[in-house]
Amino acid sequence: MPTMLEVTDLGHRYAAKDGVYTAIDGLSFTVGSGELVCIVGPSGCGKSTLLRSVSGLLRPTTGQVRLHGNLVSGVPADLAVVFQDYSRSLFPWLSVQRNVEFPLRRALGRAERRERARQALEQVGLTGAAGKYPWQLSGGMQQRVAIARALAYRPALLLMDEPFASVDAQTRFELEDLLLRVRREQDTTVLLVTHDIDESVYLGDRVLVLSKSPARVVADLTVDLPAERDQITTRESERFVAMRAEVARLLHSPPAEVAAPARERAGAVVGE
Amino acid sequence: MRRAVRGLLGLAGLLALGEVVGRSGLAPEGYLPPTSVVLTRLVELLGDQSFVLDVVATVLAWAIALGIAVAVAVPLGLLLGSVPVLRHGTRAVVEFLRPIPSVALIPLAIVVFGMGPDTKIFLAVYAAVWPILFNTIYAMDEVDPLLVDTARSFGLNRGQVLARVVLPNAAPFVATGIRLSASIALILVVSVELLAGAGAGIGKFILEASSGSGRMDLVFAGTLVAGVLGYLVNAGFEGLQRKLFAWSATTGEVPQ
Ligand SMILES: Nc1ncnc2c1ncn2[C@@H]1O[C@H](COP(=O)(O)OP(=O)(O)OP(=O)(O)O)[C@@H](O)[C@H]1O
Ligand SMILES: [Mg+2]
Numbered sequence: 001m002p003t004m005l006e007v008t009d010l011g012h013r014y015a016a017k018d019g020v021y022t023a024i025d026g027l028s029f030t031v032g033s034g035e036l037v038c039i040v041g042p043s044g045c046g047k048s049t050l051l052r053s054v055s056g057l058l059r060p061t062t063g064q065v066r067l068h069g070n071l072v073s074g075v076p077a078d079l080a081v082v083f084q085d086y087s088r089s090l091f092p093w094l095s096v097q098r099n100v101e102f103p104l105r106r107a108l109g110r111a112e113r114r115e116r117a118r119q120a121l122e123q124v125g126l127t128g129a130a131g132k133y134p135w136q137l138s139g140g141m142q143q144r145v146a147i148a149r150a151l152a153y154r155p156a157l158l159l160m161d162e163p164f165a166s167v168d169a170q171t172r173f174e175l176e177d178l179l180l181r182v183r184r185e186q187d188t189t190v191l192l193v194t195h196d197i198d199e200s201v202y203l204g205d206r207v208l209v210l211s212k213s214p215a216r217v218v219a220d221l222t223v224d225l226p227a228e229r230d231q232i233t234t235r236e237s238e239r240f241v242a243m244r245a246e247v248a249r250l251l252h253s254p255p256a257e258v259a260a261p262a263r264e265r266a267g268a269v270v271g272e
Numbered sequence: 273m274r275r276a277v278r279g280l281l282g283l284a285g286l287l288a289l290g291e292v293v294g295r296s297g298l299a300p301e302g303y304l305p306p307t308s309v310v311l312t313r314l315v316e317l318l319g320d321q322s323f324v325l326d327v328v329a330t331v332l333a334w335a336i337a338l339g340i341a342v343a344v345a346v347p348l349g350l351l352l353g354s355v356p357v358l359r360h361g362t363r364a365v366v367e368f369l370r371p372i373p374s375v376a377l378i379p380l381a382i383v384v385f386g387m388g389p390d391t392k393i394f395l396a397v398y399a400a401v402w403p404i405l406f407n408t409i410y411a412m413d414e415v416d417p418l419l420v421d422t423a424r425s426f427g428l429n430r431g432q433v434l435a436r437v438v439l440p441n442a443a444p445f446v447a448t449g450i451r452l453s454a455s456i457a458l459i460l461v462v463s464v465e466l467l468a469g470a471g472a473g474i475g476k477f478i479l480e481a482s483s484g485s486g487r488m489d490l491v492f493a494g495t496l497v498a499g500v501l502g503y504l505v506n507a508g509f510e511g512l513q514r515k516l517f518a519w520s521a522t523t524g525e526v527p528q
Pocket of ligand 2: 047048049084161
């Protein structure tokens with residue numbers, strides 16, 4: 001599996017009232033082509049900052065991001081982001097349908113654009129809402145529009161920041177399975193931030209556990225579950241239960257030494 | 273509906289008060305004609321060709337002035353709003369020009385444009401440019417940075433972000449500026465007709481009715497027409513705005 005994304009010693013400092021605030025510091029990891037990597041970490045540790053740096057929207061203060069070996073300076077082509085603040089990322093003057101078509105304007109003709117948007121809205125269960133405006137929808141529906149827009153774009157690299165946070169449990173399961181299906185069909189590389197430990201294990205090929213701010217990589221766990229996942233059987237399997245316990249442990253009491261995290265197999269205790 | 277009813281009740285009350293006060297003899301004979309007399313005069317005037325031409329002259333001057341103000345202020349606002357260097361560079365000039373009351377420019381305008389309609393059009397343009405200009409400049413800053421980031425993340429360049437995000441987002445604010453300016457331009461046109469005289473116009477009609485013969489019934493009737501025009505202009509633009517920009521929560525008034 002060739003490396004797609006290479007994050008090296010990445011750090012970002014925001015200007016703050018009393019000088020600067022270091023949000024992330026010395027983050028390094030790689031993501032292979034077609035991999036789905038989940039990122040978990042304490043609230044406010046810098047997960048969104050990390051995604052923004054990878055997307056090229058934020059210029060890192062230190063370190064670098066490489067995509068296919070090329071240094072990311074602007075926003076790379078073929079990338080889509082589902083922002084944590086999804087409702088603010090929808091264009092209020094465009095209907096749901098037009099919001100989903102928005103990124104397709106440059107590449108596709110009218111008919112094709114329509115069809116793609118229709119499909120994507122159907123996938124997230126919003127066929128009936130195509131003609132509505134974002135402000136006429138509930139938070140969960142808005143979040144699904146943002147997801148549909150990213151999927152319709154069919155990016156090579158998909159960055160998702162807590163994309164299922166506002167939907168109900170049943171819809172969440174469906175969207176998780178949709179993501180797994182879509183990325184397999186389209187060979188999409190996915191970097192997904194979540195605060196839900198179970199979700200990170202269920203979805204991920206790997207789980208990156210971050211430390212408290214400034215975020216560093218505490219552990220890089222490979223999820224050795226079968227590629228085919230199932231909401232019921234996977235979640236009750238022994239491996240799954242062991243993995244989520246491990247992620248939870250790492251989150252709650254991270255090992256002291258995180259400067260040079262080793263890449264561990266699941267089940268191994270990190271930091272010993 | 274409730275609001276409309278209350279508004280009509282208020283209006284009826286005012287008219288009734290006018291009738292009572294006009295008939296009470298509180299004011300000297302002819303100073304405060306009762307409502308019924310004013311309304312009768314109004315109906316007669318609407319059939320009077322020269323009065324109708326006065327109204328047309330005022331409305332035409334207003335429309336031309338507003339058109340020019342929009343054509344000047346919107347592009348200028350977009351330019352100043354998107355190029356911070358220009359905006360800061362012109363701030364001193366703008367801060368000097370803006371507070372000058374338009375009517376104070378009447379003598380200057382007469383010297384430059386003469387006594388024709390150009391004078392009132394110029395002064396109305398002068399007054400109407402500012403709300404549109406400020407609303408447009410402000411609107412360019414009002415775009416949610418996350419919308420810009422969203423567009424950028426999908427690979428749009430600066431020009432595309434401007435055309436597809438910043439401008440549509442600015443439209444309701446600009447529209448509010450135009451609505452405010454529409455009322456201001458009408459006030460200016462009528463004021464200049466009244467203060468400086470004119471070949472034709474509602475203001476000229478009121479001026480002539482009040483001077484010499486002192487026909488207060490005609491003055492009130494003319495004033496009523498000006499008031500109704502002003503109301504229609506504002507209500508018309510408000511309705512249009514609600515229809516076009518239902519998505520926008522704001523009516524976008526700029527703190528000036
Ligand atoms: N634009 C900014 N300016 C200054 N500080 C910022 C800015 N954005 C984020 N921060 C700070 O950086 C830290 C990391 O923020 P970030 O949003 O990346 O965290 P997060 O892990 O995504 O949080 P959450 O779990 O709440 O989504 C926070 O302490 C935040 O206050
Ligand atoms: Mg975040």
